[in-house]
Amino acid sequence: MILSKLISTPLRRAAAALLLVAPLGAAADYSQHEKAAAFVDKMVEKHSFDRDWVVSLLTAAEKKQSIIDAMERPAESVMTWGRYRKIFIQDSRINQGVDFWREHADTLARAEKEFGVPAEMIVGIIGVETRYGRNKGSYRVVDALATLGFDFPRRSTFFLGQLEEYLLMVREQDFDALSFKGSYAGAMGYGQFIPSSYRAYAVDFDDDGQADIVNNPVDAIGSVANYFARHGWTMGAPVVDAAVLSEPVDETLFNAGLKPSKTLAELKLGGIASASPLDPSQKATAMKLEGAKGDEYWVGLQNFYVITRYNHSAMYALAAHQLSQLIAEQYRGAVAAK
Template sequence: MKNALRSGIALGATMLGLAFPLVGQAASDNYADRPEAKALYETLEAEGFERDYLRSVLDDAKQQESILKAMSRPAEKRLTWGEYRNIFIQPKRIERGVKFWQEHADTLARAEAEYGVPAEVIVAIIGVETHYGRIMGNYRVLDALATLGFDYPRRSEFFLGQLEDYLRMTREESIEPGTLKGSYAGAMGYGQFIPSSFRHYAIDFDGDGHRNIWSNPVDAIGSVANYFAEHGWKSGEPVRANVVMGTPADPEWINAGLKPEVSLAQWRERDIRTHKGLDMDQPATLMRLEMEDGDHYWFGLHNFYVITRYNHSRLYGMAVYELSQAIAEARKKG
């Protein structure tokens, strides 16, 4: 889920830099024999897995050097907001978003009614993540998670944990581990869920007994809506607010974090205001994002923070929100 640009440029995990050599080849060409695999074996054996099975799965996993190289160039670290925005807020993606909404209008309406998440936000997530299912990734998920778990020391603990969850997930869903494909960070399906997110938030929204986010847009839509609801989406509340800067902001206040912790009333006391009509007791975070014509400022509100639980990037949050609004407006115009 932390994969911002799978459908715009070399897509996958978004927040990490490659600062380590490709250690896997020097250590062992077979992941099943790697010392780090011992803990995985012991953990999963305690849950009823057989070691021979686990060894056979890891023996099948292959290091993908291109994944390690891709981790060194996450777009959120390289692009300005203006550059990042231009990848997603463009006519073809908006047009296809309207079409996706039209094709799945009943499902989106049901998801919005049950979970309180606007249809346009669900559509925008799927549009940013996979261009509405067109680009879901071509790496075997097994290879991606093994490569990053064993050969990317900076986040090895995280990705080994995802590998464990992937093996649990494939057992629970009766799927062969070597068959699924996804992003270079092991994210899967229309909404690009990592294995732990799949296990916690994917749902069977069409009632057929399977949670299929790979080829069933109904389950994918319901799963994205459930993810947002479980992360605290507040129905009917705004996502961001305009900023009117009375006096220059203290640099320490700007882009200080994604979580809103200072109320709009407190910002007003600092002579940083927003438009009328908002609950001044609600918290907001002050964001500055670089455009071609200079810096732009916004307040990120609670629902903006919820969007960034999908991908911990303010650029990502802004792209999803602005795409959602562009799709909704285009749909109204017909």
């Protein structure tokens, strides 16, 4: 395929406008950064991009100090479970989730059937991530990835890799590289996929020829379901259960890792038992979290671990699960009352 065919029409249009978009005296001209030449060479030689287009994109990308500041001070690192839960478990977010489910009931039912992931889990994730598309992020993705790739040394390799994935993504999906906005870490759309996850898990769920999880809720629903399915979600299996303690408790078993490594039987020997009658041979992880009214104790099963593959945080997984259950209770109650 000749080069002009490899670069999509929207990309060629964007290339023509890039230098006009970049303001004079911008905070950073990333085409002049010491790491830029190697990045441009890689995109040209490995992926057959047009050199001038890549250079013009780096010229248009702007350094955002607020992004670096946010990366240096992640809010969750100093937050208790009690405070964290209050952010996501709110009546307004539950009600909005019910509305989202009603609006997209057919799509959610199809995703549940095709991927084996409950509708409420899909809704819960989208609710935690963006309030059902209401808050997808305000940073241009190219600015976020360039800022972190070129000016955040601790994670430079990772984010330059994501910038590479982003350019591949916009070419594959025929997107305008400057049009997408997302989080300060470059995550996009209803479900906040970083570019590598976008390329790996986003699906064209409405068969319009484009997997668009930024503007298309149908594709977003299918893509979240695909992500969970590909990471091993088991339909009908338990997710998390309250833990019941008995003396003596082996405190070293708590918060030992996100991946289940001890069987429930082994945890019980250490004084930690599930409140519900679960298969003692299945593996679990024990958690001790600082709640609003004191310490809370939980055991997370394999499906809980799958949620943490979406975001590597026990608090995130617990909040997403609890939100999903509250939405499901209200939605199904309303349906039954009709």
